[in-house]
C-alpha cells in the first residue's frame with residue numbers, strides 16, 4: 001500500500017502529464033486535469049482493485065471534456081505512451097479531448113454532458129445481477145447537475161440501493177463561463193443526494209489524504225450508493241492558472257505551458 005506522500009508524488013506527475021498533453025496542440029482542458037489529479041491518484045493508485053494487470057473496478061467519466069485527467073492516470077499506468085499522449089486533441093489521434101467508448105479505460109463515450117450517471121447506474125446494476133464484485137466510480141460535474149437526466153439516474157441508483165456505485169461530483173463552481181450559483185444554482189449538492197437516498201459527504205478534493213479517507217469510507221457502503229461532493233479548484237497546482245479567467249479551456253502559447261511546469265515543480 002502506498003503512503004500519502006507517494007500518492008501525492010503521483011498526483012504531481014499526473015499534473016505534469018496534463019501540461020505536456022496540452023503542449024502538443026497548445027490547448028486543452030488543463031484546468032480540469034490539474035483539479036482532478038488528487039482524485040485520480042487515489043482512484044487509480046490506491047482504490048481501484050485489479051485482477052492481475054487489468055482493473056476489476058471501473059471509472060465512468062460522465063464529464064467527457066475532463067478526459068485529460070483520466071488519460072494522465074492511464075499514461076502513468078503505461079496504458080498510453082507519453083508519445084501518444086502528446087497527440088491529445090489532434091487530428092487522427094485516439095486521445096480526443098472528449099473520449100469515445102472502446103478506448104482503453106473508457107466504458108462510455110463522453111462529451112454530451114449529463115448522460116454518464118445513467119450509464120454508470122446501468123453498469124452497476126448489471127454487475128449486481130451478474131454477481132460480479134465490481135465497483136463503479138462515476139465522475140460527474142457540477143454543471144451536469146443542471147440536467148434532469150442526472151437526477152433520474154440518482155433516483156434509480158438509490159431505488160436499487162446500489163452500494164457498488166460511488167458518484168464523485170467535480171464541484172469546481174464553474175460551468176464554462178461562470179459559477180453555477182449565478183446561472184442555475186445546484187447547491188446544496190450533498191443534501192440533495194442525501195434526500196434521494198445516497199450516503200453523501202463533502203470533501204476538500206485537492207487535499208489528497210482527505211480524498212483518500214473519503215473514498216475508503218465510500219467503499220464501505222453496505223445498503224446504498226455514495227455521493228462524494230468533491231470541492232475542487234480548477235487549475236490546482238498551477239497558481240497562475242487558478243487565477244486565469246479562461247481556465248475552463250486553455251489555449252495559450254508554449255511559454256505559458258512551460259511556466260506551468262515550473263510552477264508544478
Ligand SMILES: Cc1ncc(C[n+]2csc(CCOP(=O)(O)OP(=O)(O)O)c2C)c(N)n1
Pocket residue numbers: 032063065111112113114141142143144172173174175176177248
Ligand atoms: C449536453 C451538453 N451541453 C453543452 C455542452 C457544452 N459544454 C462543454 S463543457 C461545458 C461546461 C459545463 O460545465 P461543467 O460540466 O461543470 O464543466 P467545467 O467548466 O467545470 O469543466 C459545456 C456547457 C456539452 N458538452 N454537452
Ligand SMILES: [Mg+2]
Pocket residue numbers: 141142143170171172173174175176
Ligand atoms: Mg464545473
